[in-house]
Amino acid sequence: MSSRVPIEPQRVDAPLTVAATFLVLSITDVPDAIQKVRSSLASIDGLAKNVSIRDLSANFACTVGIGSDVWDEVTGLPRPSELHPFQEVKGKAHTAPSTPGDLLFHIRSERRDLCFEFERQLLDLLNDSIKVVDETVGFRYFDVRDLLGFVDGTANPAGPAVPAAILVAEEDTPAVGGSYIVIQKYVHDLKGWRALKAEQQEAIIGRTKFENEELDDAPTGQQASHKTLATIEDENGVEHDILRDNMPFGSPGSGEFGTYFIGYSRRLWVIEKMLQNMFVGNPPGLHDRLLDFSTPLTGTTFFAPSASLLSSLDPE
Ligand code: HEM
Numbered sequence: 001m002s003s004r005v006p007i008e009p010q011r012v013d014a015p016l017t018v019a020a021t022f023l024v025l026s027i028t029d030v031p032d033a034i035q036k037v038r039s040s041l042a043s044i045d046g047l048a049k050n051v052s053i054r055d056l057s058a059n060f061a062c063t064v065g066i067g068s069d070v071w072d073e074v075t076g077l078p079r080p081s082e083l084h085p086f087q088e089v090k091g092k093a094h095t096a097p098s099t100p101g102d103l104l105f106h107i108r109s110e111r112r113d114l115c116f117e118f119e120r121q122l123l124d125l126l127n128d129s130i131k132v133v134d135e136t137v138g139f140r141y142f143d144v145r146d147l148l149g150f151v152d153g154t155a156n157p158a159g160p161a162v163p164a165a166i167l168v169a170e171e172d173t174p175a176v177g178g179s180y181i182v183i184q185k186y187v188h189d190l191k192g193w194r195a196l197k198a199e200q201q202e203a204i205i206g207r208t209k210f211e212n213e214e215l216d217d218a219p220t221g222q223q224a225s226h227k228t229l230a231t232i233e234d235e236n237g238v239e240h241d242i243l244r245d246n247m248p249f250g251s252p253g254s255g256e257f258g259t260y261f262i263g264y265s266r267r268l269w270v271i272e273k274m275l276q277n278m279f280v281g282n283p284p285g286l287h288d289r290l291l292d293f294s295t296p297l298t299g300t301t302f303f304a305p306s307a308s309l310l311s312s313l314d315p316e
Pocket of ligand 1: 146148150151152153154155156184186205207226227228230231242244259261263271274275290294
């Protein structure tokens with residue numbers, strides 16, 4: 001990559017849409033798999049244009065993340081300084097498992113058919129170089145509520161605060177303009193959740209259900225809400241935000257009710273600290289009560305490099 005080429009981030013700041021597909025892939029060991037993956041990633045921008053032109057008002061966007069285990073082979077570039085595999089977080093009551101995944105495609109649009117079409121063309125292109133590890137199709141539920149009934153995404157950074165929170169800056173040259181991504185696919189015990197009173201649910205989340213108003217933090221040392229446990233300050237008292245694009249998924253017919261968590265951050269440690277607080281608890285032992293009704297089935301970390309870096313991967 002020439003240093004004269006301006007660094008273009010991927011569309012990590014694209015808005016929440018009506019539809020999203022989360023596609024996690026692993027790279028196979030066919031002889032030219034890595035080459036095929038490199039050239040496919042380099043042409044992702046063209047592929048996205050093919051699909052998005054069909055309805056420019058549908059806000060199509062695709063973000064590609066590369067996993068720690070394949071970063072070196074796929075990019076041939078130095079590693080982003082914090083990139084490592086998702087580390088299992090084991091609390092007394094609940095565990096966040098670490099599960100495999102080499103590539104992540106976060107596909108978004110106002111139209112489900114555009115997500116479908118892009119995914120179809122993408123998998124054609126990648127062909128036998130990959131295997132699908134997980135494909136989750138998310139949808140918008142009423143006013144961006146999760147399936148627990150709470151508005152999800154309120155405290156996300158907005159406007160100029162977005163790049164500041166999610167894009168790696170000059171301090172980390174090979175990673176500049178990129179973003180760390182953590183995904184976790186949660187399934188809910190909806191029956192158990194619905195047996196709680198609204199006030200109990202609100203105390204767990206830290207916001208009111210109907211009006212979405214923030215509740216006060218519990219006194220230090222007592223059971224904290226999800227909102228409080230997920231608020232991270234560094235040693236200088238500076239708060240660090242992440243960008244969440246969570247989506248509901250599931251099927252009432254098969255009894256599946258889920259939230260696909262996806263967090264983008266300039267600093268991986270911030271998301272890791274949130275997970276520590278949630279699973280181990282803060283103070284330790286007082287875990288996030290949301291986890292009594294939400295079980296993570298997956299947990300994988302990726303790095304979404306800049307669009308400039310992706311397009312430079314073409315072996316041609
Ligand atoms: C806040 C739901 C998992 C990080 C919230 C809120 C809801 C929610 C309803 C309050 C509204 C808002 O600000 O968005 C969920 C559900 C999850 C989940 C249903 C999965 C079952 C996670 C995970 C993380 C996380 C795994 C991080 C590792 C945050 C953050 C906030 C938040 C940073 C904002 C805190 C603040 O007010 O500053 N979540 N969440 N969430 N959540 Fe989650």
